[in-house]
Amino acid sequence: xxxxxxxxxxxxxxxxxxxxxxxxxxxxxxxxxxxxxxxxxxxxxxxxxxxxxxxxxxxxxxxxxxxxxxxxxxxxxxxxxxxxxxxxxxxxxxxxxxxxxxxxxxxxxxxxxxxxxxxxxxxxxxxxxxxxxxxxxxxxxxxxxxxxxxxxxxxxxxxxxxxxxxxxxxxxxxxxxxxxxxxxxxxxxxxxxxxxxx
Amino acid sequence: xxxxxxxxxxxxxxxxxxxxxxxxxxxxxxxxxxxxxxxxxxxxxxxxxxxxxxxxxxxxxxxxxxxxxxxxxxxxxxxxxxxxxxxxxxxxxxxxxxxxxxxxxxxxxxxxxxxxxxxxxxxxxxxxxxxxxxxxxxxxxxxxxxxxxxxxxxxxxxxxxxxxxxxxxxxxxxxxxxxxxxxxxxxxxxxxxxxxxxxxxxxxxxxxxxxxxxxxxxxxxxxxxxxxxxxxxxxxxxxxxxxxxxxxxxxxxxxxxxxxxxxxxxxxxxxxxxxxxxxxxxxxxxxxxxxxxxxxxxxxxxxxxxxxxxxxxxxxxxxxxxxxxxxxxxxxxxxxxxxxxxxxxxxxxxxxxxxxxxxxxxxxxxxxxxxxxxxxxxxxxxxxxxxxxxxxxxxxxxxxxxxxxxxxxxxxxxxxxxxxxxxxxxxxxxxxxxxxxxxxxxxxxxxxxxxxxxxxxxxxxxxxxxxxxxxxxxxxxxxxxxxxxxxxxxxxxxxxxxxxxxxxxxxxxxxxxxxxxxxxxxxxxxxxxxxxxxxxxxxxxxxxxxxxxxxxxxxxxxxxxxxxxxxxxxxxxxxxxxxxxxxxxxxxxxxxxxxxxxxxxxxxxxxxx
Numbered sequence: 001x002x003x004x005x006x007x008x009x010x011x012x013x014x015x016x017x018x019x020x021x022x023x024x025x026x027x028x029x030x031x032x033x034x035x036x037x038x039x040x041x042x043x044x045x046x047x048x049x050x051x052x053x054x055x056x057x058x059x060x061x062x063x064x065x066x067x068x069x070x071x072x073x074x075x076x077x078x079x080x081x082x083x084x085x086x087x088x089x090x091x092x093x094x095x096x097x098x099x100x101x102x103x104x105x106x107x108x109x110x111x112x113x114x115x116x117x118x119x120x121x122x123x124x125x126x127x128x129x130x131x132x133x134x135x136x137x138x139x140x141x142x143x144x145x146x147x148x149x150x151x152x153x154x155x156x157x158x159x160x161x162x163x164x165x166x167x168x169x170x171x172x173x174x175x176x177x178x179x180x181x182x183x184x185x186x187x188x189x190x191x192x193x194x195x196x197x198x
Numbered sequence: 199x200x201x202x203x204x205x206x207x208x209x210x211x212x213x214x215x216x217x218x219x220x221x222x223x224x225x226x227x228x229x230x231x232x233x234x235x236x237x238x239x240x241x242x243x244x245x246x247x248x249x250x251x252x253x254x255x256x257x258x259x260x261x262x263x264x265x266x267x268x269x270x271x272x273x274x275x276x277x278x279x280x281x282x283x284x285x286x287x288x289x290x291x292x293x294x295x296x297x298x299x300x301x302x303x304x305x306x307x308x309x310x311x312x313x314x315x316x317x318x319x320x321x322x323x324x325x326x327x328x329x330x331x332x333x334x335x336x337x338x339x340x341x342x343x344x345x346x347x348x349x350x351x352x353x354x355x356x357x358x359x360x361x362x363x364x365x366x367x368x369x370x371x372x373x374x375x376x377x378x379x380x381x382x383x384x385x386x387x388x389x390x391x392x393x394x395x396x397x398x399x400x401x402x403x404x405x406x407x408x409x410x411x412x413x414x415x416x417x418x419x420x421x422x423x424x425x426x427x428x429x430x431x432x433x434x435x436x437x438x439x440x441x442x443x444x445x446x447x448x449x450x451x452x453x454x455x456x457x458x459x460x461x462x463x464x465x466x467x468x469x470x471x472x473x474x475x476x477x478x479x480x481x482x483x484x485x486x487x488x489x490x491x492x493x494x495x496x497x498x499x500x501x502x503x504x505x506x507x508x509x510x511x512x513x514x515x516x517x518x519x520x521x522x523x524x525x526x527x528x529x530x531x532x533x534x535x536x537x538x539x540x541x542x543x544x545x546x547x548x549x550x551x552x553x554x555x556x557x558x559x560x561x562x563x564x565x566x567x568x569x570x571x572x573x574x575x576x577x578x579x580x581x582x583x584x585x586x587x588x589x590x591x592x593x594x595x596x597x598x599x600x601x602x603x604x605x606x607x608x609x610x611x612x613x614x615x616x617x618x619x620x621x622x623x624x625x626x627x628x629x630x631x632x633x634x635x636x637x638x639x640x641x642x643x644x645x646x647x648x649x650x651x652x653x654x655x656x657x658x659x660x661x662x663x664x665x666x667x668x669x670x671x672x673x674x675x676x677x678x679x680x681x682x683x684x685x686x687x688x689x690x691x692x693x694x695x696x697x698x699x700x701x702x703x704x705x706x707x708x709x710x711x712x713x714x715x716x717x718x719x720x721x722x723x724x725x726x727x728x729x730x731x732x733x734x735x736x737x738x739x740x741x742x743x744x745x746x747x748x749x750x751x752x753x754x755x756x757x758x759x760x761x762x763x764x765x766x767x768x769x770x771x772x773x774x775x776x777x778x779x780x781x782x783x784x785x786x787x788x789x790x791x792x793x794x795x796x797x798x799x800x801x802x803x804x805x806x807x
Contacts, residue, residue, distance in 0.1 A: 005450055016562065025368070029204040033370045039204065040334075041368035045229060045311070050598065051770055052564035065334075065443035066367045069451070069524040082559055106562040107601075110773040111765055114560035121557060147785075 008037070008061025009163050010068045014087040015079030016104045017044075017052050020151035024077070025056045026176055027155050031168040032060050042066035051107070055087050060163060077158050079137070079151060080104050081122045088126065096131045098157050098196065099123070100150060102138035133157065133196040140191045145184035152177070152185045156192025166193065205371045207335035207364045208233035211302065214342025216246075219377030220272050220300075222264035223248045224257040226641065227670035228276030229311035230365040231304035235274055236671065239682035245380070250673050250682040253611070253641040254279035258301065259286050265295035265355070266392065267383035270346050274302040277316050278610065282642065284321070289394050290355055291325045292402035297381055298349035300342070301327075304360040307486045308521040311362075313593065313610065315519060317488040318359040322464045326406050328413050329357040329464040330422065331439035335369040337462065341422065343377060348416060352409065361486065363440055363521065414465050422462025425470045427477055428455055433535070434478030434506075436461060436471070436495065438485040441522050445484045448527035452537055456482075466494045475499055480507035482534055486522050509534055565598055568771035569748075569788030571735035572596045574709040575662050576604040577767060577792070579631055582719040583658075587629040590617040592643065594635035595669045595737075596662050601768050604633065612642025619646070619655040629723060631658040636692065637667035637675040644695065650728045651700045658722045658729045661692055662709075664737040672740060696730045703729035710735055712795045738788050748789030749804040755780050757801035764793040764802065 011028070015021040025041050032039040040062045044054040057068045068090055076091045078084030078099040091097065101119055108114040123134050137157070141150035152173055159166045170189055177185040205213065212234050215223060223246060225235045238248045247264075251257035254275040261273035275283065280303050287301070303321075306312040322329035330345055332338035338360060349356040390398045417423070433456040437445035442460040449456060459474050461467065474481065475498065483492045492510035499506055511518045515533050517526065532539035566573050576599045579589065591597060591605040592614035599605045607617050618632035634643045639661050647659055667673040674680040679689030696704045703725045705718045715733065722729035736746070753764075760779035764772050771787040774780075783793075783802070794802035 006447055017564065026204070029368055029370075033202055033204045036202075037370075039368070039370050042363055043206075043366050043368065045366045050564035050567065050595070051562075053562040064447045065440065065524065066363060066369070067444070067523045069447075069528070072524075083562075085557070086559055086562075105773060106560050107565050107768055107770050108561045108563070110770065111768060112762075112774050112776060114558070116560055117557045125557060 006062060006064060007059045009059070010073045011058040011060070011075050011077060011158075012068060012073040012087055012090045013056040013058065013077045013079070014083040015054055016083060017050055017054050019079045019104070020148070021054050021056050021079060023176060024079075024151040024155050025058050027152070027169060027172045028058055028060070028162065028164065030172040030176065031164045034168045034172070035164055037061050037164070038063050040064070040066040053083055053086060075158065075161050077154055079154055081119050082117065084126060085122050091130065094130065096133065096161060097126055098133045098154065099126070100137035100154060101134050102136050135195050137192065137195070140195060141188055144188035144191050146181065149181070149185050149188035152188040153192035153195070156189035157196050159189070159193050160196060201373045202370050203373065204368060205335065206233060207338060207360065207367045207369070209237045210335040210339040210369070210371045211342060211360065211365070212237035213371065213373065214339040215272055217339070217374045217376050218343035218346040219270055219379060220346070221246050221269040221380060222261060222271040223274070224251045224260040224271075225274030226251055226254045226257050226279055227667050227673045228279050228304070229670055230306060230362045231274050231276045231302065231360070232670045232673065233365070234302060235682060236673065248682055250675070252676060254283040255286060258283040258290075261299055261301075262286060262290050262295065262355075264383070265297045265299035267385045268297040268381050269383050270298045270381070272300045272302060275304075276312065277303055277305045277318050278312060278314060279303070280318060280321055282611065287321065287327070288325050289399075291327050291406055292394060292399055293392055294354040295349065296353065296386070298346040299355040300345045300349060300358050301355055302358045302360065304362070304365045305487070306362050308362070313608065315487060317490065318357065319464050319490045320488055322357050323490065326410060327355055327357050328352070328417060329359055331359050331462050331464060332364055333440050333442045333460065333462060335364055335367050336371055337422070338364050339371055340374065341462075343374070344420070352413060352416065354409065359439070361440055410465070414468065417463040417465060418467045418469055420463055423467040423470055424460045425474060426458045427473070428457040430455055431457075431477050432479050433457070434459065434474045434481040436474065436481060436483045436491060438462075438491045441484040441486055441527075444522050444524045444527045447524045448531055451524065452528055452531050454531055454535065461491055464490065466491055468494075468498055471495055471498050472502060475502060475504045475506050478506055480509060480534075482530065483508070483510035484516060484522060484527055484530070487518065489518065563601070565601060565768065565770055566595060567738050568769050568786040569738040569790035570595070571664060571709045571733065571738070571790070572599060572662050573602065573767055573769060574712065574790070574792045575633070575660060575715070575733040576602045578709070578712060578715045578719055579604055579633070579660060582716060582723055583629045583631045587631055588618070588621060588626065590614045590621070590630070590632040592634040592638045594638050595664070596633055596635055599633070611638055612646055615643055615646035615650055615659050618657045618659070619650045619653065622655045622657050623653070631660060631723070633660045633662055635668075636661060636663040636665065636677050637673075639692070640676050640690075644699070647696065647701070647728070647730070648699045655728050656726055658719070658731060661730065661732045663692060663732050663734040665734070666737050666740055668737045668739065672737070692732050701728060701730045703727065704732070705730070706732040706734050708735055709733040710790055710792060712792065738790070742788070748791070750787035750789045751783050751791065751794055751802050752805045753780070753782050754801045754803065755782075757799050759799055761798070763796050763798065767793060767796070769793065
């Protein structure tokens, strides 16, 4: 768990390069600054972005380093199911997992070198004594108007847990997405927010 | 208006350059340093000069020349770039500068995007140039104006060392005021200072050694070194740069009360270390990579005749490789102080033992993009030169060709043509075909080609020309006709450049045209001497950005025989269903058409609208 004197809320965002994990963390970071809360984040850039596994750490109300210790995160926001499992080690014992159930097959799987685990099995394994909020965010993004808005659907879902107001988060969505896509992304945020009940 | 902004570490450093009044900024892209110049070059209004140079040596010399005239200059690069620039660096320490000059070097502990884990503080030691080592993006920004002042005061360059977690960290940043003065360029001739013939160098070396006392004094009392003494004298902790925030968190989490010395400069603050040694029974030192601070602490302790126990990397337990983090610091504290700490296995916690749950996660390595033309170039190279051929390669997106069996060596920037030549000159009889990107060729590859041609190396040099510096984020290079700022400039022709260096076999081909590419590579293979094949096709990311739209492809399941020839290309857009033994194409397809050309059963065609 985020500990007193260190951080108010620790979040890990996991996904695949190209899914928009950086935009997701930027929305949260910018919204925190609007509320005058200090923030630290760490991102995957460069080599690891080319369709590789990516992970962002975000610490809200933190003045120290950006890296969340193992079993330290309050929430794991996973844009892809196998990536949720890959970064489970960061989640605290009583943390919450919000996971998009739509898989992206890595080239090791599409070329037949490895197999991709059953998504239901991934979710049942993660459940244990943790709260798992699993839903198909990619499907919701399509309904909102564009599959690319999946990251914003996920931020909408996460907004139920963040110590930042939904209004500020939405304002940052409007500021950060391409102007032509504002309506789609606002809708994506809202359907994400409604997709899970806290 | 709020003066706090959410910023990437490198953007904060760029802001620090603006606040400090930087006037000439040069650099060569390299993760994790690239966004500093990217940010400065993208500013709509600017009162400084900024350039992407062709390599780090060139960039450092451009900044040095500027600083010789009395202005404030900055050069940026990644850690391995400083090896390229090491020649001017070591002598620039002798000449010093007139204005001020900051050498920003971004280290990459854990090799997130690099070929080694070298520690730039060693260059500070080696060159006798002071080094600043920030602990957060905020401190990095705040240090920049200081770095200019320090450089001007000492009349010598200052190294500013960032790391991946500073450069690619994000944080709320409190902005400062912007320096308005702009010293005018006015080079004053002074042969003894600027012309490093042996007679002058001998004098300047002595002067550099003299200067070390002033450097030490300046840094000792700088705001970047902070000592907090605790009443309980048992444990003292020293932490350098970013390790200080990890060590702080570890101490809080473990509930350990210790004296704490945060170090942000090299040379280290010797007086503060002495005070800490006098007030502690044991000292634990946290720093990423090399034991640079630790060695100094041991020397100072020996000079003092101190019997304080010094714990660091020498005999463990602080690791000398990879990034540090709070967990590593907690493990060290627990081991040294005998604290209880649950054993956590390296990769997974007990609750999530993948083997126990019989779930194996598929590897997800970074790969070349769907439709990347390098994939086509590599496919043909492999077909023509054969599986026994040797494929030395270089540093760029095409290094990801390691998956396609066409990257046999990667040593350093520009190290493909030279390694290929050496193999040939050693008497290697297997065919040798090396690959290098356009930006890497301009960086240091062209010297290697000149050498290969001059010394008659019978090899093929493939320049995989995707018209950009893709891997680091699409920075322009001399082949593109664009400056860092987007302004038009001369477009250097790779063909003419190669011919100018004496190459007689130079052919340019579109790698998406497999047939033609194969024909060219066959002739290149048969050619006696150094042959150059330029496979030219716009990076797919740039193609998309510039509005090029190709129709995506689909596979006719009826016609697909499951031969996997398309699957073996390794394109993320092509999938194979093991149950029905058929290939299919997913939404990522960019329509490059290479798989359709390969299919022997005419099963792949454009999606019908």
